[in-house]
Amino acid sequence: MHTLPRNYFKWGTTILYMTICPVFFFVFVLVYEPLRLRSYLDMGRDLYAMNLAISFSIALVVISGLRVAFHYLKYVKHLTWAHFIIWCMFEVLVTSIFIALYLALMNGSTPFFSVLLTCVGFCYLIFIIPYVILTLAFAIGAHREREKRLMAREEEDNSLIRFMDIYQRPKLIIAPSAVLFIEARENYVKIHYMEGGRLKDFELRATMSSLEEIASRYSFIRCQRSFYVNPAHVTVLRKESGGLIFAELDTPGLPSIPVSKRYYDELSKLL
Secondary structure (H helix, E strand, O other), X not given: OOEOOHHHHOXXXXXXXXXXHHHHHHHHHHHHOHHHHHHHHHOOOOOHHHHHHHHHHHHHHHXXXXXXXHHHHHHOOXXXXXXXXXXXXXXXXXXXXXXXXXXXXXXXXXXXXXXXXXXXXXXXXXXXXXXXXXXHHHHHXXXXXXXXXXXXXXXXXXXXXXEEOOOOOEEEEEOHHHXXXXXXXXXXXXXXXXXXOEEEEEEEOOOOHHHHHHHHHOOOEEEEOOEEEOHHXXXXXXXXXXXXXXXXXXXXXXXXXXXXXXXXXXXXXXX
């Protein structure tokens, strides 16, 4: 079974269970008087209001104490939904026992176990409503939080380039802006990039054609058969008298990158 989301252990969640469940119990009994509870709590001595108020107080104290205890179960690993459901049932059972103890003492003539069965019955029937509503609400909240985290992670992942080798294993993960240029060698490519203000390079067993998708996605330009260049780092295109064209990059210590006439127009438009 799935692990219980961490938002069930937040103090805000704990306080809502501590307050809403007892208040719902009080209002529901006061308004609807289910299972002829008015006559049961009245005891023939006009004690309805007092017994209801004290039953509410008992529920408030018991649930608050058990919820605080549950809050510290966050340090226990692998708590599942099954554990949470059992805990909720345990809370209602303990609440029923304490209410039954009070009502049995007030009644005097009714055996405790008879009172307990009645209390367990109406407590479970009433408390199940707020417990289910709160649990579903927090479950939906947890699901939305998880979706937001996944979306944020995907956005973060998409903001980085993953250079894969020929076996599709990630070898270099880097920000697109850090890449200066990529050059082809015999049976691998060499990625030149900046890291911490220092010029670095990485040899990757791959082909230039296998990098076409990455180059297109991150706007790298094929400037010559053996070169991809990041246009964000190109400062000027230099033409020599023999018709040769070279791209000068903004990082000292880098060689000039040859640019073929075929790609000159495309690269010059980006400068």
